Amino acid sequence: MGIQLFKAKYEIDECMAEIRECLEVGWTGLGFKTVKFEEAWKQYTGLPFAHYINSSTIGLYMAVDILKEQYGWNDEDEIITTPITFVTTNHAILKSHLKPVFADVDDTLCLNPESVKERITDKTRAIMYVGMGGNMGNYYEIVDICNKYNLKLILDAAHMTGTRYKGEIPGKEAEVVVYSFQAVKNLPTADSGMICFKNGDFDTIVRKKSWLGINKDTYARTQNMGNYKWKYDVEYVGEKGHGNSIMASIGLVQLKYLDRDNSFRRQICNWYRKRLEQYPDLIKLVRIEDGCESSCHLFQICVENRDELIIALNNADIFPGVHYSSNINYKMYDYAKDTCPYSDYVSDHTISLPLNLYLTYDDVQKICDEVIKFVTR
Ligand SMILES: *Cc1c(COP(=O)(O)O)cnc(C)c1O
Numbered sequence: 001m002g003i004q005l006f007k008a009k010y011e012i013d014e015c016m017a018e019i020r021e022c023l024e025v026g027w028t029g030l031g032f033k034t035v036k037f038e039e040a041w042k043q044y045t046g047l048p049f050a051h052y053i054n055s056s057t058i059g060l061y062m063a064v065d066i067l068k069e070q071y072g073w074n075d076e077d078e079i080i081t082t083p084i085t086f087v088t089t090n091h092a093i094l095k096s097h098l099k100p101v102f103a104d105v106d107d108t109l110c111l112n113p114e115s116v117k118e119r120i121t122d123k124t125r126a127i128m129y130v131g132m133g134g135n136m137g138n139y140y141e142i143v144d145i146c147n148k149y150n151l152k153l154i155l156d157a158a159h160m161t162g163t164r165y166k167g168e169i170p171g172k173e174a175e176v177v178v179y180s181f182q183a184v185k186n187l188p189t190a191d192s193g194m195i196c197f198k199n200g201d202f203d204t205i206v207r208k209k210s211w212l213g214i215n216k217d218t219y220a221r222t223q224n225m226g227n228y229k230w231k232y233d234v235e236y237v238g239e240k241g242h243g244n245s246i247m248a249s250i251g252l253v254q255l256k257y258l259d260r261d262n263s264f265r266r267q268i269c270n271w272y273r274k275r276l277e278q279y280p281d282l283i284k285l286v287r288i289e290d291g292c293e294s295s296c297h298l299f300q301i302c303v304e305n306r307d308e309l310i311i312a313l314n315n316a317d318i319f320p321g322v323h324y325s326s327n328i329n330y331k332m333y334d335y336a337k338d339t340c341p342y343s344d345y346v347s348d349h350t351i352s353l354p355l356n357l358y359l360t361y362d363d364v365q366k367i368c369d370e371v372i373k374f375v376t377r
Contacts, residue, residue, distance in 0.1 A: 002317030003367065008188035009261070009357040011253050018249035030211065033248035038194075040255055045169040047177065047196040049203035052243035052251075053210055056158050056180030056193030060092035062206055062241060063154055063176045063195060064126075068096050070202060071152070073125045079154070080119045081128040082111050083326040083336070083343040089130055089156050090327050098125070102328060104340040107287045109300065109350070110137020112342070116145060126152040126175070131160040133323070133352075134186070134295030135288055136170060143173045154178075158193075159297040161186040162262040166291045171196065181247070186262060186295050187254050192247040205236075213238035261357055265296035268359055272299050275368040282375040284349075298323055302349040303375055309351060312374045318367055321352040 022028045034052045041050045053059045067073070075097040081090055083102045093100040103119045106112040109132040116127060129142055146153045155171055157163075158180035163170065171177040177196045181189040195210075197203045208215050213236030254261075276283045284302035288294060300323065303309055313320055326347035328336045338344075353367055 002319055003354045003359070003363055004319050004356065005321040005352060005354050006184040007356040007358050008183060010188070010250070011257055014253040014256075015250050018253055019246055022245045022249055028245045030242045030244060033245035033252060034243050037243075037248040037251045037255075040252060041194055041196075044255060044258075045171065045196070047169070047171055048198065049200055050194050050196045051203060051206050051210065052248060053193050053195055053241050054243050054247070055182065055191050055241075056156075056178050057088045057092075058210070058239055058241035059178040059193045059195035060088060060154075060156060061095050062209055062239060063178055063197075064092045064096045064098065066197075066202055066205055066209065067126065067152055067154070067175060068098065070205070071125070073098065076123070077125045078119075078121060078123045079126045079128050080111075080116050080124060080151075082130050083328045083333070083340050084109055084132065084324055084346055085130045085156065085327065086158065086324060087327055087330065089128060090333060093128065094332065099123075100128075100333065100336075102333070102336040102340050102343075104342050105132075105346060106138070106342065107284075108135055108137035108289065109133065109286055109346060110135060110139070111142060113138050113141040113145060115340070116142065120145075120149055120151075124149070124151060126154055128154045128156060129174075130156045130158070131163060133286065133298035133300055134159045134161075134163045135286065136160075136163065136165055136292040136294075137289065139165075139170060140173075146173075158182075158185065160295055161297075162258050162295040164293040167293075172198070174198065176202070181251055186265070186297050187251060187258055189247045189250040189254065192243045192251065207242075209236050209238040210241035211238060212236075212240060262295050264357055265355060266294070268355060268364060269294075269296045269299050271361060271364040272353060272368065275365070276301060276371065279372065279375060283371070296355065298352045299355045300350050300352050301371075302346065303351065303371075304349065306349045306351050309371065309374050313367070313370055316366075316370045318354065318370060320354060322350065323352050 104115040153174040155174040
């Protein structure tokens with residue numbers, strides 16, 4: 001099999017027990033474990049609201065949609081965003097008929113605050129921020145910009161599950177935080193996510209919108225408990241976006257081990273850093289800000305001849321990845337061509353080395369040997 005970029009590690013027996021309970025009770029759907037997981041998530045993060053959804057993609061789509069509707073934004077209003085992300089981040093903006101305006105990233109691979117400021121116009125409504133690889137980048141400078149210019153902050157925290165800043169889970173400053181529990185993320189469940197609004201009214205709305213717009217509370221209060229509640233009102237043309245109890249079962253178990261797992265991820269990153277920082281002219285490490293305890297979703301470096309390095313590693317049975325090709329390379333975003341030079345550099349030079357909980361110290365040494373052999377050849 002070689003050394004894989006990602007390989008999810010589960011507490012299998014505990015997950016099976018939790019899933020078994022769903023099967024025995026005869027309920028795998030919305031409610032039951034999904035409610036328990038939402039409560040556990042609020043407890044873990046300290047965020048006031050959390051709604052469990054079937055992917056972070058649907059969460060980002062609903063986040064932008066709800067903010068647009070609730071704040072009365074117009075079509076073609078602008079959201080400043082990053083080109084270095086999974087394409088879903090930017091599709092969420094387009095889907096709501098808003099305009100992604102790309103700002104550049106810096107050596108944290110997150111948005112560069114100076115570049116963001118240059119992109120603000122009288123049509124700017126929000127900033128979409130991605131904590132790349134679990135790092136915070138200049139998040140708090142972005143928060144300040146949002147406050148100063150009265151912009152809403154949307155945090156795509158797909159990589160940030162378990163990231164802390166000075167001991168606390170960040171995100172309370174944002175209008176909405178969206179997490180991913182997709183198959184390769186730090187809290188893997190196959191597919192699901194969490195959407196956490198700051199405003200409780202928006203949380204109420206997203207609960208309806210994630211279930212086709214159904215308002216199941218309308219008649220619930222007047223019905224006898226235990227009756228199948230067939231009568232409901234439909235308030236929105238919503239999505240089928242809510243999570244289910246099977247995924248939530250896995251999430252509930254994995255959440256218990258998230259901090260333990262992330263601390264081993266940090267150990268792996270430290271092993272990498274210790275070797276690779278010996279070659280500052282040849283290997284550029286991602287800058288981690290003081291006070292940020294990253295979830296270490298990714299370990300990324302920038303090198304010359306990145307594509308050749310990938311082949312060299314593949315030949316040694318090591319399978320790295322790339323996060324990400326600049327989204328400006330894709331046709332729906334190519335209107336922003338040549339506006340983000342450092343992102344173009346990152347897009348061509350960055351590589352994600354294997355980072356998963358099955359790695360050993362010796363695996364990391366072997367990967368470092370191969371990388372160093374390549375860059376010093
Ligand atoms: C994985 C990922 C997503 C999408 O997550 P899904 O749960 O698969 O929809 C969004 N943004 C970023 C940055 C991601 O890495």
